[in-house]
Amino acid sequence: MKKGSASNSITSSYEQNIQNIRDEFGNFSDLIIREFKIGSSNIRAFLVMIDGLVDKVVINEHILKPLMRDISIYKKDQSTCEETYMLIKENILYSHCITEERDWAKTVHCILCGDVALFIDGIDRCLLISVRGWESRGIEEPNTEVVVRGPREGFTENLRTNTALIRRKIRDPKLKIESIKIGKISKTDVAICYIESIAKKELVDDVKRRLEQIDMEYILESGYIESFIEDGKYSIFPTVGNSEKPDVVVGKLMEGRVAILVDGTPFALTVPYLFVEAFQTSEDYYSRPYYYSIVRLLRYFSFFVATTLPALYIAVTTFHQELLPTSLLISIASAQAGIPFPSFAETLTMLVIYEILKEAGVRLPRPVGQAISIVGALVIGEAAVSAGLIGAPMVVTVAFTAISTFMIPAISDAATIVRFACVVMSSICGLYGIMLVWILMLIHLCSLKSFGVNYLAPIAPMVVHDLKDVFVRLPWRILKKRPIVLNKNF
């Protein structure tokens, strides 16, 4: 038999099937082919599986054992292969999910996904038994979105676990979880979640269309997908949101968004993503509204600080000294006295040093990470000031800027880029330069869209109905109605 036809469908020949498997997989070190005889009869059969992807205990106890021993109870001695096959399918196998398969390619794919294929002599079909069970991380508290009050569970790398976490929070058949495979080689499972009656149909279709158009050999993380489906391809601002927490994703689903879950990563994507979402955290909604309204205003302030404060410092100390109150100017001037660098060089140095420290601190193993913070805090902060290399107000400014960046983790990288632009422009033309950068940034933000929704909505264009959850978070009795911005056509 030619190899080409062998890979089309399963034959009834036992030897041919084994040969086909061997041809397909070649010298797989993790491929297991278990040959055995069914019951006390002479009907031969074999199981094919990938070691590590299947649950060994289940196979031994619930597949092999019934097939080799328990089957004798039912089986008449002289039954045919076909009768035995039906018996096995209907009575013998203790498995929740069994599919019959004739197609060779699909069988191979399922084996690679962690199913066990049962081939029986004389039958031109195989049974695919789902015994997927591989080592995976349990549900843990996510590191990126830590909360004081609120659920602590986070997504894992396992797609099924993740969809189950979402399903557990919405017990309604309207919650749809559709599956799609992306990646020509990796064939990664991707799930699209939405609530049928809430999410706009055009939005869901748009998401599906964009996902189908992805032309990529492999998908390792949801970030791959993000870069393919986002709107502003060259924008520094994210137009696709991500979260590690099921409660956050469910909250967004309930507002009419679509979530995209990718196998192999705990980060789920949510679209559309608006600018104001960067200033919202899940805890805003779990705690009482008054304090968290202030915190939210602080986040907007922090965005301003994170983008503009160092630039403002440069502008005020080198261009507009008259803007400062005299006593403040005196203390800055006295701290700057004898510093050999111009303010711009000083600021840039400090900002770059901070970025280096931050990046080094993130990647380093934890015990070494402490050394970094000591070096950062003591050497840069103290020694550089007392050595007269950098002024103390500069250190304060950069430190405050750095801390402010952590208030808005979702857009901190965008804020950093804007910050550098502001610093450069303010060293060229002072406050005017900062203004130019901000105007440019605002024009850009206004022109951005995320899946058909204006990025700055509901601020620009103004949607008064949704403003109750933008700058402040009003109590839930007022917030009860779903935001309309996602369903509005501008």
Added chain:
Amino acid sequence: MKKFVIFLFILLIPVFLTGCWNRRELNDILIIQAVGIDKNRSGEFKLTYQVLKPKVLKSPLNLPSSPQQKGVWCFSSTGKSIFDAIRNATLSSDKKLFWAHNKIIVINEKMAKQGIKDVLDMLLRDHEMRSDAYLIVTSQDIEKFLDTTSPIESIPAKELENVIKNYFANAKTFPVRLYEFQKMSNTKSKTAVVPFVTTKSPLKQSSQTQMFYVEKMAIFNNYKLAGYLTHQQMRGLLWATGKIKSGIYPIKLREGLFSLELIQNSSTIDVNRKDGKAFFTLRIITETNLGEKHSNSLISSSLIEKIKKELSKSIKNDIQNTLKKSFELNCDILHLGDIYYSSYKKPLKFDKNSISVSIVVKPFIRRFGMMKE
């Protein structure tokens, strides 16, 4: 690609649209805190600058007492005009002067008598200057006056600024900024007042340090120093212009001495014209607290009435005193001409006989302190 280049070009345009391109590092400027203006014998302008020494101010442990550790240093420059003198400063100083934080402009008494209209012109006209510095007149040598070592602040100009701003508590002086002076001088009345400040030792024995003392108020008539107001007369002026905030009125009666603290005041001034004469009515309402009593008599309603009466009398007295001075110098310190002009659109004939001012005082004593007796 072409689009991108055009976009970049458009981005570059606004950068060049800016008018001021004045980048100066803090280390490249001399921050002036006070400036003194005088004329030397050859008729040239001599400017004395009090400039910050940031390096000295760096350490918080530095005490301002010794001259080496003073937060400022002074130097002077001369020139044919004020602007010339300012630029000539760079002949000796290592950096350019920075004027935006100038707090005090000290004017020599002699020069003030000759008129300061042209002197102030540059300070008001040039864009680098700020017109919110306080004007001060002194009879002392300007160099010495500015080079004072003050006991509290390491920057004497700051201390001086605070001293003259204290008027709200004593109601005997009034701080005047450069633009306020200009505004007052540009009215129909053409008069303005400026504090006259001298230095004095904190105590008789003490040696190096000097304190500022607002001795009196200088009256400027049409930019020329015309005379002085005493503290009492200044108080009258503050009453008449409604700028009084708080102050102490010691009232002497047969029963003893009573000190009243002014808490809240309001004054309005109206004008009426009759037979070519201008009748001004000044209505004053004042609320006071009794703060001190040197007397054995109990506080009774009759005593209170007496105190009130005496208070009105002394307030009236203050204002009359100011008026007297005003007529004496023949300059309209109370700006009566402006009030007249705004009602009748005619200049007021400033003459003792054609002006009469009647004063109505309504005093209240709200509290009598924490002691019964």
